[in-house]
Amino acid sequence: MDTDSAKEGRAGGANAGALTGALTPSAIVRYLDQHVVGQDAAKKTLAVAVYSHCRKPATADGVEIAKSNILLIGPTGTGKTLLCETLSRALDVPFVTADATSLAQSKYVNEEIEAILLRLLDKAGGDIARAQKGIVFIDEIDKLKAVEGQPRATSGESVQHALLKIMEGAPVKLGGGRYIDTSDILFICGGAFVGLEKITASSHTFGFISTGQSENQKILDRLNARIKPTDLFEFGLIPEFAGRLPIVASFEKLTREMLVRIMVVPKNSIYRQFRERLKSEGVELRIEPPVFEQIAELAFEYKVGARSLRGIFEEMITPVLYAVPDRPEVRRVVIRSLFEEAVFVVDADQAGA
Numbered sequence: 001m002d003t004d005s006a007k008e009g010r011a012g013g014a015n016a017g018a019l020t021g022a023l024t025p026s027a028i029v030r031y032l033d034q035h036v037v038g039q040d041a042a043k044k045t046l047a048v049a050v051y052s053h054c055r056k057p058a059t060a061d062g063v064e065i066a067k068s069n070i071l072l073i074g075p076t077g078t079g080k081t082l083l084c085e086t087l088s089r090a091l092d093v094p095f096v097t098a099d100a101t102s103l104a105q106s107k108y109v110n111e112e113i114e115a116i117l118l119r120l121l122d123k124a125g126g127d128i129a130r131a132q133k134g135i136v137f138i139d140e141i142d143k144l145k146a147v148e149g150q151p152r153a154t155s156g157e158s159v160q161h162a163l164l165k166i167m168e169g170a171p172v173k174l175g176g177g178r179y180i181d182t183s184d185i186l187f188i189c190g191g192a193f194v195g196l197e198k199i200t201a202s203s204h205t206f207g208f209i210s211t212g213q214s215e216n217q218k219i220l221d222r223l224n225a226r227i228k229p230t231d232l233f234e235f236g237l238i239p240e241f242a243g244r245l246p247i248v249a250s251f252e253k254l255t256r257e258m259l260v261r262i263m264v265v266p267k268n269s270i271y272r273q274f275r276e277r278l279k280s281e282g283v284e285l286r287i288e289p290p291v292f293e294q295i296a297e298l299a300f301e302y303k304v305g306a307r308s309l310r311g312i313f314e315e316m317i318t319p320v321l322y323a324v325p326d327r328p329e330v331r332r333v334v335i336r337s338l339f340e341e342a343v344f345v346v347d348a349d350q351a352g353a
C-alpha cells in the first residue's frame, strides 16, 4: 500500500504545497487532520515540538534551547506510524524513518545506525548543515525493551545504548571521514508499549484531590494518564534512554465512531479508494451508513485498532469487483448491509431507490 518513498518521507519537494503559508502548530495540525482521524492531543504535542524544532534559533540571549525528543505511545493500529509518515511528507526538513525491530535483529547495530544518518544526509541533498537539523523517526521502539535474563549484548538493551550515542548529541563519524553533529536532530520514537498501561495504572499518585468539579477532574485524569519515566524503566527502557525522550504523546484507543470516520473521511480513506477504483470502470459505488457501523463494530472486536478495517472492507467488496467487469451495463452498485448482497443497478433512473 505504502510505497517506499512515502515511508521515507520527502524533504519538502512535491508535497510541500500541502502545508503552505506559515508553518504554525495549528497549520501542522490542520494538515494532519486531513489524513489522521482524532488523536488531537498527540497531534498538538507533535506539532508544537516540530514547530519549535524548525524555527529554533541556535541560542537566544545566551540561553541554550534544549531539544525535546518525543515518544509516541498508544495501542496498536491507532495511527502512530501514520501520523509520522504524514508529517514527514509535509515538512521541508530532511526526515527519515527507521525500524527498531530490524535494528534489534542486526548484528551490525552501529553500522545500521550510521546508515540512518547517511540516509538523512542523502535526504538533505548531501548538505551536512541541513541534515543536522533533520528529524529521525524510530518506530517500534518498544521492541528494544530489556528482557530479564537475556544477556545485554544480544538484547534490545544494547541497541538502546547504541542509539544513545546519536541521541545525546555527539558528533558521529560517517564513512568517508565526515562528521555529523546530532545535537540538533529531532528524534521521534514510537511504540505500542503493550502492558505499559497496567504499570501506569498501578503507579497512579494523583488520587488525593477530592473535587466535584469536572474541570478539575479532567486535569486530574490527565495527570493520572501521564506516563512517568519510572513507568518506562519498569517496562524495560534504560533510564538514560527514557530520559532523552522528555515529551510523551499518548494515542487513544479508537472508538467505533472514529473507526467509521477513518473509513470515510481521510483524503485517502478506504471508501474513497474503492469509489475511485469503480469509477474508473464507469460504476458509482454507494455504501450506506449502517454498513460502516457494522464494519466498525467487527473491527472494534478484533482489537487491532484500524488495522482490520481494510480486510473486512475488502471481503465485502470482492464479489462486486469480481462481477463488475463482466457486466458493462451496470451503472451503480449499492451496499445497504454487510450481511446482504450488493445491489447492481443498471438504469441510473431507478438507482435512487
Ligand SMILES: Nc1ncnc2c1ncn2[C@@H]1O[C@H](COP(=O)(O)OP(=O)(O)OP(=O)(O)O)[C@@H](O)[C@H]1O
Binding pocket: 035, 036, 037, 038, 039, 074, 075, 076, 077, 078, 079, 080, 081, 082, 083, 191, 192, 262, 266, 305, 306, 307
Ligand atoms: N487515527 C487514524 N486515522 C486514520 N487512519 C488510521 C488511524 N489509525 C490507524 N489508521 C489506519 O490503520 C493503519 C495502521 O495504523 P498505524 O500503522 O499508524 O498504527 P500504529 O499506531 O503505528 O500501530 P503499531 O503500534 O501496531 O505500529 C493505518 O495505515 C491507517 O490506514
Ligand SMILES: [Mg+2]
Binding pocket: 080, 081, 082, 139, 140
Ligand atoms: Mg506503527
